[in-house]
Amino acid sequence: MQPIRDGFWEVLQLIKNGDPELYQATFLTLLTSGSAILLACIIGVPSGILLGLSRFPGRKLLVTLINTGMGFPPVLVGLFVFLLLYRDGPLGNLKWLYTPAAMVTAQVIIAVPLVIGVTLAAIGSLERDWFLQVRSLGASYGQTLLLLLKETRLGLAAAMMAGLGRILAEVGAVMMVGGNLKGETRVLTTSILMWVQRGDYELAIALGIFLLGIAFIANLCLTLVQQRAKERRTG
């Protein structure tokens, strides 16, 4: 337990000294994870709504695939993105490998099934005749969609939280496609992995505590939003 106790001390030191490596890793973590969750929501929420509303042959299969995707090993996603962006790969020309763009790509692929899945569940939690009811009140298609977002806001916030949680915790894929380059693609998780391998457990713990803090603050913000929505609902 010694490293944990030292870790707490270390993290205070790092913050106090304004350690550039810590701040760089944190900045990159926020940058990649933030843009990844935004992109994942931009892709995942409309897809989830569309999938939740449409009925077509093979829909069940697609939903099953998405549910499988929710638990897909990130390392495999990393490998897939790596092969995609590799010099001779199909998207090799982009020269994204070992850049934050590659990391964001991998994180989006990891988070999208989760966002779609949770959005799907939120749509599914609506009453069977919700759309008929709204239509019979005279809503146009656009008005129906807006009302849908409003009615499922709690579920959508949950989708965002679930996606963000997974992205923040992700290490294998971003390591593989980002390469843990100092100042460029080194984020908190890859940094922790590296310091553990080098045997500096105190520093690893310190970074871990910092990462937890970020995850906590992000989730706190979303929970507060959710709570306020709930309060408005019941108040």
Add this chain to the structure above:
Amino acid sequence: MFMEIEHSPQVIAVNQISFQFGSDFFLQIDHFQLAAGEVLGLLGPNGAGKSTFLRILGLLLKPSKGQVTLSDQPVNYGHRGLAQRRQVTTVFQKPILLDTSVQTNVTTGLKFRGIGRRQRNRMADHWLDLFGITHLAKRTARQLSGGETRRVALARAMVLEPRLLLLDEPFNDLDRESRQELQTQLRNVLKQVQTAVILVTHDLYESLGLVDRLGVMLHGKLVQQGSVAGVLDHPCNPQVASVVGMTNVWPAHITQKGSGKTCLHSGAITLNDPNLPGSTSSTLKIGIRPEKILLKPDSSASKTLPNQDDQHSSSKRYVSLQGKIIAWEPATPLVRIQVQLNDNYTSGQPCQTLNVLDFPERSHLNKLEAGSLVEVQIATKDIHIMPDFRHPERVSQNPID
């Protein structure tokens, strides 16, 4: 089936529509129309297609074939049909309230129509008041009781001032008290507007005070429509009879007497020179409404009237029968009495059991209770003769007893 000729402006009309759902559900309505201010009660057993028909009338479902016209304009089911759709609104069997306050629920439809906030709230207040739920305005819609939810849904529909209002079982699963209260409120509200209303129900008696006209659906078809009394007293076949609460239905047969006279028999009941329906080729049934049967203490026991004389004087207008009460049970606000008729004919028919609805006071006054012998009087005009119709595709599934 007969149609009434409407003179007031037609709100909605359907012509030769059909709707297929899967392999075993088929809706076909040949002709139907409704005028402004008219209230039609749509009856039928579960699965008859009432809700589907209502969705077609609510412009929420496009029929596979045929045309729906709203105020003489063919309905457009695409984007351009929005203005038409906004003239019609439906209150569903299980109204879905939006996840927000009662007031926002009631004003949402107006917001869709681009009406400003102040006017929206004023209109909502008016209807909340009419349904007696002003105090709920700020409450969360999802926490309301069943009766309150119904009222909010009704206010939300009425505030739109629709030309056509569709109510799918509006009093379903409400307790007796709030049901009656809501019926009274709805009756008062409907009096004030020129809205055409269709009220779907499987409970006949709840709708009678509200409707001007009745329609009966069976197996996806509108089999009979007409005035309330017309449908209640003269159902076109035994299945309709059972839907409209004519609980005494028996097979009957015709015998020819000498000198060209006909005679109709059904168990203990005999009618001379009956008014037979048009086509007598099919087998016949007779039906008697339970509330049109008069029960008296057996006159042979009470000795108040000479039985013979009574029989004679009313031989044309009444049928008199003897029987024994085998069951007496409250059916609030009436009582349901079952009378087993003495079978004077040795026709091999099982003894007929007559279902009677009576007022509790009268039945107490006449000392009617299980086991007592009674005289049964039925006016000849209340014995309705109808052809024994069976739906050709459903004979095996729906045997008519």
